[in-house]
Amino acid sequence: MSAVNQGTEDLPLLQVSNTTKLYGGRIGCKDVSFDLYPGEVLAIVGESGSGKTTLLNCLATRLTPTSGSVSYRNRMDQMRNLYEMSEAERRMLMRTDWGFVHQHPADGLRMTVSAGANVGERLMAVGARNYGNIRDTATDWLGRVEIAEDRIDDDPRAFSGGMRQRLQIARNLVTSPRLIFMDEPTGGLDVSVQARLLDLLRGLVADLGLSVIIVTHDLAVARLLSHRILVMRHGHVIESGLTDQVLDDPQQSYTQLLVSSILQP
Amino acid sequence: MSNTPKTKILVSDLAKTFTMHLQDGLEIPVVSGVNFSVASGECVVLGGPSGSGKSSILKMIYANYRCQKGQILITDQDEIINVAQATPRRIIRLRENTIGYVSQFLRAIPRVPALTLVAEPLIAQGVAEEEALARAGKLLARLNVPQRLWQLPPATFSGGEQQRVNIARGFIAHYPILLLDEPTASLDAANRAVVVELVEEKKEQGVAMVGILHDHDVRDAIADRIVDVTSFASAA
Amino acid sequence: MTQTAKTQDISSQHYNFAYLDEQTKRMIRRAILKGIAVPGYQVPFAAREMPMPYGWGTGGVQVTAAVIGKQDCLKMIDQGSDDTTNAVALRTFFVKTTGVETTTKTKEASIIQTRHRIPEEALTENQVLVYQVPIPEPLRFLEPRETETRKMHALEEYGLMHVKLYEDIAKYGHIATAYAYPVMVQDRYVMDPSPTPKFDNPKMDQMEALQLFGAGREKRIYAIPPHTKVVSLDFEDHPFEVNQFEEPCAICGAEGAYLDEVILDDHGKRMFVCSDSDFCEDRRAAGHVGHLGTNPLEAEGND
Numbered sequence: 001m002s003a004v005n006q007g008t009e010d011l012p013l014l015q016v017s018n019t020t021k022l023y024g025g026r027i028g029c030k031d032v033s034f035d036l037y038p039g040e041v042l043a044i045v046g047e048s049g050s051g052k053t054t055l056l057n058c059l060a061t062r063l064t065p066t067s068g069s070v071s072y073r074n075r076m077d078q079m080r081n082l083y084e085m086s087e088a089e090r091r092m093l094m095r096t097d098w099g100f101v102h103q104h105p106a107d108g109l110r111m112t113v114s115a116g117a118n119v120g121e122r123l124m125a126v127g128a129r130n131y132g133n134i135r136d137t138a139t140d141w142l143g144r145v146e147i148a149e150d151r152i153d154d155d156p157r158a159f160s161g162g163m164r165q166r167l168q169i170a171r172n173l174v175t176s177p178r179l180i181f182m183d184e185p186t187g188g189l190d191v192s193v194q195a196r197l198l199d200l201l202r203g204l205v206a207d208l209g210l211s212v213i214i215v216t217h218d219l220a221v222a223r224l225l226s227h228r229i230l231v232m233r234h235g236h237v238i239e240s241g242l243t244d245q246v247l248d249d250p251q252q253s254y255t256q257l258l259v260s261s262i263l264q265p
Numbered sequence: 266m267s268n269t270p271k272t273k274i275l276v277s278d279l280a281k282t283f284t285m286h287l288q289d290g291l292e293i294p295v296v297s298g299v300n301f302s303v304a305s306g307e308c309v310v311l312g313g314p315s316g317s318g319k320s321s322i323l324k325m326i327y328a329n330y331r332c333q334k335g336q337i338l339i340t341d342q343d344e345i346i347n348v349a350q351a352t353p354r355r356i357i358r359l360r361e362n363t364i365g366y367v368s369q370f371l372r373a374i375p376r377v378p379a380l381t382l383v384a385e386p387l388i389a390q391g392v393a394e395e396e397a398l399a400r401a402g403k404l405l406a407r408l409n410v411p412q413r414l415w416q417l418p419p420a421t422f423s424g425g426e427q428q429r430v431n432i433a434r435g436f437i438a439h440y441p442i443l444l445l446d447e448p449t450a451s452l453d454a455a456n457r458a459v460v461v462e463l464v465e466e467k468k469e470q471g472v473a474m475v476g477i478l479h480d481h482d483v484r485d486a487i488a489d490r491i492v493d494v495t496s497f498a499s500a501a
Numbered sequence: 502m503t504q505t506a507k508t509q510d511i512s513s514q515h516y517n518f519a520y521l522d523e524q525t526k527r528m529i530r531r532a533i534l535k536g537i538a539v540p541g542y543q544v545p546f547a548a549r550e551m552p553m554p555y556g557w558g559t560g561g562v563q564v565t566a567a568v569i570g571k572q573d574c575l576k577m578i579d580q581g582s583d584d585t586t587n588a589v590a591l592r593t594f595f596v597k598t599t600g601v602e603t604t605t606k607t608k609e610a611s612i613i614q615t616r617h618r619i620p621e622e623a624l625t626e627n628q629v630l631v632y633q634v635p636i637p638e639p640l641r642f643l644e645p646r647e648t649e650t651r652k653m654h655a656l657e658e659y660g661l662m663h664v665k666l667y668e669d670i671a672k673y674g675h676i677a678t679a680y681a682y683p684v685m686v687q688d689r690y691v692m693d694p695s696p697t698p699k700f701d702n703p704k705m706d707q708m709e710a711l712q713l714f715g716a717g718r719e720k721r722i723y724a725i726p727p728h729t730k731v732v733s734l735d736f737e738d739h740p741f742e743v744n745q746f747e748e749p750c751a752i753c754g755a756e757g758a759y760l761d762e763v764i765l766d767d768h769g770k771r772m773f774v775c776s777d778s779d780f781c782e783d784r785r786a787a788g789h790v791g792h793l794g795t796n797p798l799e800a801e802g803n804d
Contacts, residue, residue: 242353248324
């Protein structure tokens, strides 16, 4: 896992400050603040209900926070508060500069159109109007996520779970985004399929210099993919730092419990 | 303070305590008042029995463990960084270019072949993939890892093979500071000799090294100085 | 004509003019005006239950009812023809409820309500073309959520429309969509032109007549004002093309008109004839004859 060097690297890509989401009186997530830098992979871990998905959705503009701000450095190098942007701008960001990989591929794919069209959609959305070029790009991306070229016209219903997940990744990466959100991308996959996906993600993240925010309850996934980690409990970030430091020398009682609960194969 | 330009690592008044929250907050003091320095081209070996905190000190220098007190200053080109206080981001950069760590155990990554695993630190430092793989191959050959294994993920290798892959991964790139955590624990004599050679080469390049070595022969061969960790035992 | 006068008497006793009450017509006119002001935008309206099933053109009927006046001359087309069930039924409906003059001549009509065709004859600025629309939402094929498609229209997110065309080419080697072929109206809204053959799409562009679209079940009205840019979507390397026919009309010999296939016997014998029956008749009246054209004419003459 390598971070990108030089340039605007020392300026954060995403700045999260005091982001809070309340569901009525209940806390979804509270006062979360952190900076994410280009090329950095941040894991958000915690058990179900700890608020990690709520936080992810607040960052990815899928859920409006109750208070706090989330700012993103766009390609013009301007820091913009996501929630002061127009919906059109936010959605544009979502399908060009960002990606979102859902736990269930059916949530992120169009299940009734071919793999090629699934990958090509974002290109067409930003104005690509040459069928041949779109198809070439789709073919290239299917290859990069290890889907055989002759499956390009099959729709994802004919794909296995692991293939669907890889297709979802290709669909997201085709516009060369700079920031990818992932919600339990390996959840529900059996271990060999999961290993393949993790290896693929690891390679893509390093090759493309992507910034990633990944939600996972699997500490092994966090260790393999992330540079930094946030541990959440009851909607609060209770511990954060270098991934290996937090996992090897956890300070908080809850983090120690999490780490000691890992099954060793 | 002997903070000459040649000093690469300066550890001062370092202390570490584990708090076991799952055991009613039991406090386990590990070390305290750790003081030593390492110069360029020098190999300092931490001495002391198991459980005396040698490994914890090494891990604190690598920022793998946190410390409760003290400083760990290292020179990164013309900057002096206190590892104990540095941001995660700074530490990631240090680990990429400045501090290397050869651990006892290989953390194999699913599906990644041994050769790639060894080449990765070089690639991260910006060496072209082809050249990195060639150098990885040379090093694996030198450590007597059979070529038929190079393209396989090392998860299924024997302990000794895994450790040699790990040593290759640790030694392949140039880091001004290298931490050695029992690199020779399960190696035969021939491979131990290779490690000794590798360490000697690093010394010639001016690398400052801190090591834990239980093997007396290797220790005697490479240690310039031995720092006895028992003197840092926590007074708890 | 005398018969028309008689039915008018009956209608005036039983129905408000054009069936709908005046408040309803006013509501529909407001929707139409809004549609004209925002070409291609689907305006929701409170569609009424009509005395005919959904799918028979309840949307078109309500639009026509809202714009028709006593002086209008109405033409009713179903798949290009004036004499098929839908056309006959709806024409009778309006004769009964308005008593207006009707015609089969494209030139003579001031309002033409159509199901799935645009007349071959170029329309003029004095005419209104009313389309019956089953599904007004062109994006629904790929995005079933109405909340989402409305947002996509609002934000001009139309990549999905090309996904559909991409799928066609991937599956069939060319854009196989032959009817309800999506268009971009005035560089802003993607619109479903109703299930007209794509052959008719170019006629929509810069048309002199006002085009109104009514979808009764879906409760949507949209419009293309006269002289509006209407472009069929396509790819650079797979440009939009209209249907080509290999032979001219068997009856009138017309080339470049939209033809229907007619099966003549159970041995695979068939012919292609103009779908626009009025256009075909006009040509025959002007002396044009196709390779099978003499027979029907003579048969007619013999009656």
